[in-house]
Each structure stands twice: as structure tokens, then as C-alpha cells.
Amino acid sequence: xxxxxxxxxxxxxxxxxxxxxxxxxxxxxxxxxxxxxxxxxxxxxxxxxxxxxxxxxxxxxxxxxxxxxxxxxxxxxxxxxxxxxxxxxxxxxxxxxxxxxxxxxxxxxxxxxxxxxxxxxxxxxxxxxxxxxxxxxxxxxxxxxxxxxxxxxxxxx
Numbered sequence: 029x030x031x032x033x034x035x036x037x038x039x040x041x042x043x044x045x046x047x048x049x050x051x052x053x054x055x056x057x058x059x060x061x062x063x064x065x066x067x068x069x070x071x072x073x074x075x076x077x078x079x080x081x082x083x084x085x086x087x088x089x090x091x092x093x094x095x096x097x098x099x100x101x102x103x104x105x106x107x108x109x110x111x112x113x114x115x116x117x118x119x120x121x122x123x124x125x126x127x128x129x130x131x132x133x134x135x136x137x138x139x140x141x142x143x144x145x146x147x148x149x150x151x152x153x154x155x156x157x158x159x160x161x162x163x164x165x166x167x168x169x170x171x172x173x174x175x176x177x178x179x180x181x182x183x184x185x
Contacts, residue, residue: 034100034102035116039100043097057086064076112161115149120180123175134148134158153177161179
């Protein structure tokens with residue numbers, strides 16, 4: 029079975045979503061299907077078809093989350109140290125073209141959220157950063173041309 033590296037916070041978010049789907053969403057969609065069935069002819073019942081489609085999505089997501097949670101390998105970044113970038117590192121970067129600074133934590137694939145500063149370990153930027161240290165520059169292919177970043181700092185928390 030494939031293991032998924034993940035932070036404890038990422039695992040908690042996925043477990044919370046799984047719990048919400050099972051305890052709230054699933055019962056709500058079952059009630060919606062039962063109510064739509066009461067409206068008569070199912071072949072022309074848009075509410076029924078929409079509820080069944082929603083149920084299919086929820087069941088699929090529950091299955092996916094159960095698989096991910098069962099195969100999660102929790103890595104605690106606070107126990108890591110060093111100046112090289114690795115999983116769990118919080119990396120401050122300077123975009124050499126725009127002079128814009130940004131900070132990302134390198135996390136597991138299933139917990140990545142770029143808007144929240146959580147960068148997937150399998151992303152091109154994270155792959156370029158792994159093994160590097162403050163002061164190093166990395167070049168990352170992007171649709172508009174390569175982007176060059178300088179690593180300002182690496183910390184584990």
C-alpha cells in the first residue's frame with residue numbers, strides 16, 4: 029500500500045472532512061432522495077437526479093478520504109531540523125523578477141493549498157527546492173517562462 033506523507037494538521041483537516049461527510053452530508057442527501065422519490069415519476073424528477081448525483085459524489089469522496097487517511101504517514105516538522113529544504117520545511121522565497129517575497133510550507137499532496145501557503149511536495153517548485161539551502165537560487169519552469177527564486181530562509185516548526 030502506498031503511504032502518503034502528511035503533516036498532523038493536514039491529516040486532521042482530512043479526518044474532519046470525512047467526519048462531516050459521513051455525519052452531515054450523507055444523511056442530508058439520503059433525506060433529499062427520499063423526499064424527491066415522494067414527488068412521483070423518477071424519470072422526469074430533476075430533484076431526484078440531482079440528489080443521486082450529489083450522493084455519488086459524496087460516496088466517492090468518502091471512499092477517497094478513507095483510503096488517504098488509512099495510508100497517511102504523519103511527519104512532524106517540529107521534530108526536523110537543518111538548513112536544507114525537505115518535507116515540512118517552511119521556506120521563504122524571493123522571486124528575482126518581481127522582488128516579491130513569499131513563504132510556503134512543503135506538505136503532502138493531499139493537504140496542499142497554495143492560497144494558504146501549503147505547497148505540494150510533488151509540485152515543480154517544491155521539487156526544485158528540495159535539498160537546497162538559504163542563499164541558493166532555483167529555476168522553475170512556468171507557462172510564461174522560467175521563474176527564478178532565491179531561498180531566503182528555511183525553518184521547521
